[in-house]
Structure formats: structure tokens, C-alpha cells
Amino acid sequence: MIFLEYPRCTTCKKAKKWLEEHEVSFTDRNIKLENPTAEELKEWYTRGNLPLKKFFNTSGILYKEMALKDKLATMTEEEQLTLLATDGMLVKRPLIIAEDFVLVGFKEQEWEEKLL
Template sequence: MITFYEYPKCSTCQRAKKELKSLVDQFESVDIKSNPPVASVIKDWMESSDYTIKNFFNTSGNSYKEMGLKDTIDQLSVDEAADLLSKDGMLIKRPILIKDGKVVQIGARTPYIKELFD
């Protein structure tokens, strides 16, 4: 099962989704703004991946800047970070590609999806 978390208005997400569609027949697309993952799911992603807590945050986004997270992000626990991210999908770095419940990729570096399925 492949899940693609995206913000549909994001051009990077749109390009990545187009690439994903060309490589796989089926995947679930989730709007990260209107339907952010729950804290327990985000915590599991963090604990089972090689990504840092900061990698999960959209550090160039307005929510991140407005909350002043630049100065505090390195002190956040996994629980605190997962809780924050679950409450505001725009804080989450996107797109996120999940395969079989595990984080495969955060963000998009074209052509990144093709490399994951080769």
C-alpha cells in the first residue's frame, strides 16, 4: 500500500504526484492540510525512519515561521513534534511518500520517485 501525503495546491506535490502516477497503478492520495496524520502515526514514522525531527517540518512555511520554531525545534521531543505536526498539516514537509506504513521519502527531489521504484 502506497500513501502520498500532499498539499494539492503545491506545485512540487503536483509534479511528484504526476511522476508517481506514471510508475504505480494505485496509491492513496491524502490532503495533508485538511487531513493531517494523527500524532501516533507521525511518531511511528519518526521512530522508524532515518529522518530527523526537523526533516518532518516545512521549515520554509508560514506556520513554522509564525510559531518561531526555528529557535526551539532542536529541543522538541518526538512526542512534542508529532503533536505539533498533527495539529497543523501545513507544518509538515511535503510531499511524504509512505509505503507499507514506512516513510520512503519526505519532500521532492525530481526525479526522486522513479529511483524509489527501480
């Protein structure tokens, strides 16, 4: 299982602490240093059966600076994936990538259901 995080993100710190406290084993990946590729993102959002919009960090500075709220609706899936792959700060975090599911963001109840 992969845990994608931005180490300075308070939600990511909370999620990582939760994983460690519940003795969930994972491989850590810094999303800023090792941004997901468009291919990875496509695989993950398909595996997670989630809308692609869920993978955007809508509260992030870069998202707001680029006015993506208005642009995403007119972009193709391929354009959105390519954009997400340009900068890890555009990607919602933390992310849990498991063999048969994907978790986007830290919702403790959802994590308990899937990971414990």
C-alpha cells in the same frame, strides 16, 4: 502506499504527476484535510529512519510565524510530534508512506531509486 499532499502545492502537483506518469499506484491523502496524527508521524519517522526535523515544513509560513527554527532544538520528541499533528501545513510534503520506507519531499532521483 500513501501519497500525502497539499493539492495547491506546486511541488506536490509535480510529484503526483511523476507518480502518474510512472504508473505508481497510491492512495491520495490531503494533508490539510486529514492531518497525520502524532502516532502516525512517530511510526513514519521511525520507519523512514529519518530525523524528526525532516518532517517539518521549514519553508512554510506557519513554521516561520511560530519561530520554530529556534524552538525545535529545545522541544522533546513528544512535543514536536504533538505540534506536527496540530496542523498539516507544518508537515513537509509531499510524503510517500510505503510498507518499508518513507520519502519526505520530492527528490526525483530518490523517488526513482525507491519506486521504480
